[in-house]
Amino acid sequence: MSQTSRRKFLKQAGAVGLAMGAVSVAGPRSLQAAADASRPNILLFFPDQHRYDWLGTTRGLGLRTPNLDALGTRGVRFTKAVCPAPVCAPSRACLAAGKEYDRCGVAGNGQNYPERQTTFYKLLRQAGYHVMGCGKFDLRKPSYSWGRNGKQVIDGVSYMDLWGFSDGIDNSGKHDGIAAFRRGKFCPYTGFLQDRKLLQIHVDDFARRKNYDGKVTPLPEDAYADNWIGNNGLQLMRNASPGKPWFLQVNFNGPHEPMDVTQRMKDGWKGIRFPGPNGRPATIGHDEIRQNYAAMIENIDRWLGLYVRELEQRGELDRTLIVYSSDHGEMLGDHGRWGKTLPYHPSAGVPLIAAGPGLRQGWVCGAPTTTLDLSATFLELAGANVPKDMDSRSLLPLLRGQTESHRQVVRSGLGQWRLAWDGRYKLIRGFDEQGRAGVRAAGGALSDVLFDLQEDPLENTNFAPKAPEIVRRLQAEL
Numbered sequence: 001m002s003q004t005s006r007r008k009f010l011k012q013a014g015a016v017g018l019a020m021g022a023v024s025v026a027g028p029r030s031l032q033a034a035a036d037a038s039r040p041n042i043l044l045f046f047p048d049q050h051r052y053d054w055l056g057t058t059r060g061l062g063l064r065t066p067n068l069d070a071l072g073t074r075g076v077r078f079t080k081a082v083c084p085a086p087v088c089a090p091s092r093a094c095l096a097a098g099k100e101y102d103r104c105g106v107a108g109n110g111q112n113y114p115e116r117q118t119t120f121y122k123l124l125r126q127a128g129y130h131v132m133g134c135g136k137f138d139l140r141k142p143s144y145s146w147g148r149n150g151k152q153v154i155d156g157v158s159y160m161d162l163w164g165f166s167d168g169i170d171n172s173g174k175h176d177g178i179a180a181f182r183r184g185k186f187c188p189y190t191g192f193l194q195d196r197k198l199l200q201i202h203v204d205d206f207a208r209r210k211n212y213d214g215k216v217t218p219l220p221e222d223a224y225a226d227n228w229i230g231n232n233g234l235q236l237m238r239n240a241s242p243g244k245p246w247f248l249q250v251n252f253n254g255p256h257e258p259m260d261v262t263q264r265m266k267d268g269w270k271g272i273r274f275p276g277p278n279g280r281p282a283t284i285g286h287d288e289i290r291q292n293y294a295a296m297i298e299n300i301d302r303w304l305g306l307y308v309r310e311l312e313q314r315g316e317l318d319r320t321l322i323v324y325s326s327d328h329g330e331m332l333g334d335h336g337r338w339g340k341t342l343p344y345h346p347s348a349g350v351p352l353i354a355a356g357p358g359l360r361q362g363w364v365c366g367a368p369t370t371t372l373d374l375s376a377t378f379l380e381l382a383g384a385n386v387p388k389d390m391d392s393r394s395l396l397p398l399l400r401g402q403t404e405s406h407r408q409v410v411r412s413g414l415g416q417w418r419l420a421w422d423g424r425y426k427l428i429r430g431f432d433e434q435g436r437a438g439v440r441a442a443g444g445a446l447s448d449v450l451f452d453l454q455e456d457p458l459e460n461t462n463f464a465p466k467a468p469e470i471v472r473r474l475q476a477e478l
Contacts, residue, residue, distance in 0.1 A: 039245040040357050041320040042129075042378055043307060046095075047252035047300050048088065048136065048173060049340065051329030052081065052349030054255075054297055061274065064298050067305040068324060068353060073362055075322075075355020076399055080423050081369045085414050086328035086340040086347045088173065089113075089138040091371070095327075096120065096139060096163070098375030098392035101413045108415070113139035115162075118387070120375040121247070122164025127384035130241040133160075133168040134232040135251030136176075138327075144180040146170050148191040167239070169232050174225065174253050174260075178206050189225055198223055209258050212338055214288035217260040224262050225253045226296070230303040234310060247378065252303070255296035255330065257339070265295035277333030278458045286333045293332065321356030321381060325371050334458070343419045343428045344459055348412045359399045368423040369395065370410040409477045420477040425467070426451045426459075427474035448475065 056065035057072065084094035085101040093106035096119040105114040113119075125131045134150075140159060145152055150169035152159035160168050172180060172187035181190050181203060193199040201218050209215050217224060222231075233250040240246040269291040277286055304324065311317040329347045331337040340347045350371060355361075376392035377399075379385070386392065397403040409422050417431035428449045450464035450471055464471050 039129075039382055041245050041316060042124075042247040042381065043311075043320055043322045044247070044249040044374070044378075045252070045300070045304060045307075045322070045324045046135075046249055047254060047256075047326050049254075049256040049328060049330045050297060050300075050326035050351060051332070051346050052351055053346070054293070055351055056301075061294075062272065063294055065301040067301045067308065068351075071304070071308075071322060071324060071355050072353050072364075075353060076360050076363045076365055078352035078354075078365045078367075078369045080366055080421075081325065081350050081352035081371065082345075082348045082410050082412050082421065083326070083328045083350050084370055084372045084412055086342065086412065087414055088136070088327055089141040090414065091327040092138045094372050095375060096137075098372065098379075098386070098390035100372065100391045100411060103391065109138075110142050112141070112143060113163075119163045120379055120392075122162075123379055123384050123387070124247050124382055125164045125166060127379075127382045128244060129382055130166045130244045130246040131164055131168075132233075132236040132240065132246060133165055133170070133249040133251070134236060135169075135171055135229045135249075136173045136253065137163075137170050137249075137251060138173065139163060139170075141173075141176065144172075144176065144183065144185045144187075146172060146180075146187040148186050148188055150188040166241070167236055169236075171229070171251075174256055174258065175206075178203055189228060192228060193219075193223065196223055205260070206258065209260070211257045212259060212289050214259060214266075214292055216263050216266050219262070221262050221264060226299055226303070229253065230306065234307070237307075237310065245382070247382075250303075250307075252300050254300060255293050257330075259289055259292035259296070261292045261295045261299075265299055266292070268298065269295050277336070279335040279460060290332060293330065319357055321354065321359075323374065324351060324353045325374070326350040327371075341414055343412065343414075343417055343426075343431055345426075345453065345457075348419065354395070354399055360401045363401075365398060366423065367398065367404070367406045368408075368410045368421055369398075369406060370412075373406075409474070411477070418478050420474045421453075422474065424452060424454045425463075425470050425474060426453060427464075427471060427478070429475075429478055450474070 056063045056069045083091045085091045089109045090101055090106045093104045093113050094101055097104045097117055098120055105117055121131050147153055150171055152170050160170055169188050171189050177187045177190045190199055193202050198219060205218055229252055237248055274290040311320050328340045329349050331346050334346050335344055373393050373395050376386045376394040377396055380394040380396050398406050409420050412419050419426055419428045430446055432446050449462050451459045452463045
């Protein structure tokens, strides 16, 4: 698209987006008000890099997540959820578009979300919801275009509006904000730190630390990124249009590396030991890193409790769907690796918990699920049509107890590798992690790898040679 054409498209799309945000569902105002009152609010907590098994309900870890545990007790906890792509921008693009990785238009962190592709946020706004969000969305990750106000304004048009947000503050992730500042650009958080005369302190701290170390941040408690993001979300909720159902997505920066925590967070985990990494010894000491990772999760859990209390005080808890998940996991030294991008379960697996009006209570769901399906779930809950070109499938029949099954197989992928998982057997294609997962057959091609997560939950043994029929069945899913 030429620059002239692009500007014309942005201006036209911006005008359409504004018009859509202002249009109500047809019919008398009283009927509209009644319809709005019958539809629940939606609160989505979507932190960065929270792996599936680091929860208070996981035996042997000793994590403190009382609010997440309580959310599962009054709702549904999915134990077999994966993300559609275990890295930030593609995973969040899949959620926004409701499309699988190969169809979402974002192959990696170096690509922007396609300008002409709709989002479930925009469809929610068209359905009459007041749509809000804060923290990192990563839909224009490589552009560093958040601006100090987080509206993503390009050529006079706000991408936040184009994506469907009624209000919000799009922000950078941990590393991107520092990288942008070094290029002379700001995100809302670095602008906030500059106003507080804390920015250079923060930049110097990141320059000194490694991605995985146990250093305490020099920032005060209220200026810590996740606490700033949590406060932003509360303010957005308080300023939401009265009388309309709302959607709010809160994207915390944690528990993503670097493992920076406040002194309060650090003190809470002193001396607590965790099980060591699985597989080959990690090159980084794991005890302190896992303590900080647990501290970041506990802090996000604390914010969940604050939001629940706010909803109770507003009289809105009983008509709000609350969902907790993450864009991808974190290896934490397992298989000798840190971070994400891998098909191993610590990287591709995520927590998924939902509670709200009309949903099952205290149910643990063992069906394979994917965060991709949140898009259709939110749209169906809002009474909006799910576009036929979306791959997302609503979880409401499961959540409401209308069925016990959902998908037979869920998928994930990144770059050259793809996986298909039926809740027990996981087939991985195109992955050669130094011989640990992909095995090169004659001619140099990678053979497929099969893990049995029931018998081998740590994914240490390739089961493919012993189960050719299972391999063929899952190959057909890819």
